[in-house]
Amino acid sequence: MEAQSSREAIRLVPGAELPAQTFRVTRADLVRYAGASGDFNPIHWSDRVATAVGLPGVIAHGMFTMALAGRAVTSWAGDPGAIVEYGVRFTKPVVVPDDDDGAEVVVSGVVRGVTDGVAQLELTVTSGGEKVLAQARARVRLR
Amino acid sequence: MALDPSFVGRNGPPTGPYVVGREKIIEFASAIGADDPAYRDPAAAALLGYPDVIAPPTFPVVVGKPANDALIHDPALGVDYSRVVHGDQRIAYTRPVRAGDRLVCASTVEEIMSRGGHDFLTTRVEISTEAGEAVATVWSRLVVRGDG
Numbered sequence: 001m002e003a004q005s006s007r008e009a010i011r012l013v014p015g016a017e018l019p020a021q022t023f024r025v026t027r028a029d030l031v032r033y034a035g036a037s038g039d040f041n042p043i044h045w046s047d048r049v050a051t052a053v054g055l056p057g058v059i060a061h062g063m064f065t066m067a068l069a070g071r072a073v074t075s076w077a078g079d080p081g082a083i084v085e086y087g088v089r090f091t092k093p094v095v096v097p098d099d100d101d102g103a104e105v106v107v108s109g110v111v112r113g114v115t116d117g118v119a120q121l122e123l124t125v126t127s128g129g130e131k132v133l134a135q136a137r138a139r140v141r142l143r
Numbered sequence: 144m145a146l147d148p149s150f151v152g153r154n155g156p157p158t159g160p161y162v163v164g165r166e167k168i169i170e171f172a173s174a175i176g177a178d179d180p181a182y183r184d185p186a187a188a189a190l191l192g193y194p195d196v197i198a199p200p201t202f203p204v205v206v207g208k209p210a211n212d213a214l215i216h217d218p219a220l221g222v223d224y225s226r227v228v229h230g231d232q233r234i235a236y237t238r239p240v241r242a243g244d245r246l247v248c249a250s251t252v253e254e255i256m257s258r259g260g261h262d263f264l265t266t267r268v269e270i271s272t273e274a275g276e277a278v279a280t281v282w283s284r285l286v287v288r289g290d291g
Contacts, residue, residue, distance in 0.1 A: 023176065036167075036174035037205050053225065062229040063204055067175040070200040080179040080239075081191060083200045087233030087282075135231075 009078025012119040012142060018109035021072040025060055025094065026102035033064045047098070059093035065105060065132055069125050072107035073138045076121070084118060085139040094127045103127055109136075117142050145221050145287060146262045150252045155214030159247035160273050161206050168198045168242055175199060188241070197239040203279040204232065206240060207268035210248035211283060214266055220252075222264065222287060230263065231284035237277045245273040253282065260289035 010018060030044050039061055042049040050058045066088050074080045096103045109123040123136035165185075172182035177199045180187035188196045215222055240246070247270070254265040265284045271277045 029174070029176075032174040036171045038208055063201055063232065064175065066232060067177075067199065067201040071175065071177050074177075074179065074200065079191070080177075080181040080199070081193065081197050083236060085233070085235045086200055087231065089231045090229050 010076045012077065012111050012114065012121075012140065014111055014113050016111040018072070018076045018111070018121065018123075020106055020108040021075065023068045023071070023105045023107070024102055025064070025068075025096055025105060026100070027058065027096055027098050029102070030058065030060055030064065030096060033061055033067075037061065037063060039063065055093065056095050058096055058098070060096050060103070060105075062088075062090040062093075065090075065094055065125065065127075068105050069107045069123055069133065069136060070138075072109070073121060073123070073140060076109070077119075077140045077142075079140075079143060082140045082143070083138055084141050086137070088123075088125075088136040089134045090132070091134045092127075092130050092132045094132050105132065114142070145223060146255050146264060147219060147221050148255050150217075150220050151255050153214070153252045155210055155217075155250035157247060157249055158210040158213065160245040161209075161248070163198065163206070163240055163242055163244040163246065165196050165242035168196050168202070168240075171202055171205065172199050175201075185242075193239065193241055195242040197241045200234070200236075200239075202240050203234050203236070203270055203281050204283075206246055206279075207248050207250070207270055207281045210250040210268050211266055211281070214250040214252060215264065215285065220264075222285070226288040228286045228288060229283070230286040231265075231282070233282045234279055236279045240270075240278060244278065246270050246278060247273055262287040262289070 125133040
């Protein structure tokens with residue numbers, strides 16, 4: 001998938017706004033992620049199964065959405081290994097239609113504070129204008 | 144509630160070693176669209192001080208999945224998978240997982256509770272190297288939806 005984002009690291013200081021990054025998710029991405037993660041739950045690839053359990057259709061793995069938001073965090077930090085803690089609550093599923101456009105996930109955030117060289121980030125993660133993650137927080141060690 | 148509360152504190156069977164491969168890290172990074180060279184090129188990882196390519200931040204959940212599955216799929220626990228929704232996920236890291244790591248996982252049922260007609264099951268998987276170095280801890284909370 002593609003991300004539109006600033007590739008420059010942001011200065012992680014208290015109050016810093018973290019510029020939004022947009023990720024596109026297609027059905028093909030979910031197939032690849034199922035293979036890579038070992039999560040073959042059919043709600044992530046079968047409309048028949050997804051609708052049978054009451055979902056609108058195939059949804060992205062929650063962990064896939066968490067991984068995308070993690071990409072935003074490491075991008076803002078400018079360091080792929082800087083995360084020391086990362087947690088989310090899954091609030092709404094990301095429904096991924098079976099077409100060429102797929103779904104969009106938008107990740108933004110703010111630096112809540114910096115303590116002993118570790119920045120606390122609070123993330124806002126939406127898809128289709130709705131929050132898909134809540135309590136999404138990451139702590140990032142600053143070099 | 145449907146879940147057996149005596150399972151709190153129950154340990155799952157220890158698993159491992161999970162041998163972390165460079166190609167698996169590259170596959171996972173590609174699947175999530177993470178193109179940082181540290182996830183695929185050992186020279187780039189070395190510039191950041193890592194002995195080999197490092198895995199993206201959610202990779203510990205992949206490593207811990209077999210141990211977590213063995214714990215929660217115990218039929219005596221009573222989880223009805225048709226009602227399960229992934230609620231929360233949290234990871235704490237001592238360091239990034241990297242290619243060459245030989246990892247073992249110790250899983251525990253941390254909490255079982257009931258609220259609003261739903262059951263909540265929290266598990267913890269502690270991931271360390273075979274040599275005993277702590278690497279990451281993964282907490283997962285599943286919601287087992289109640290009726291209505």
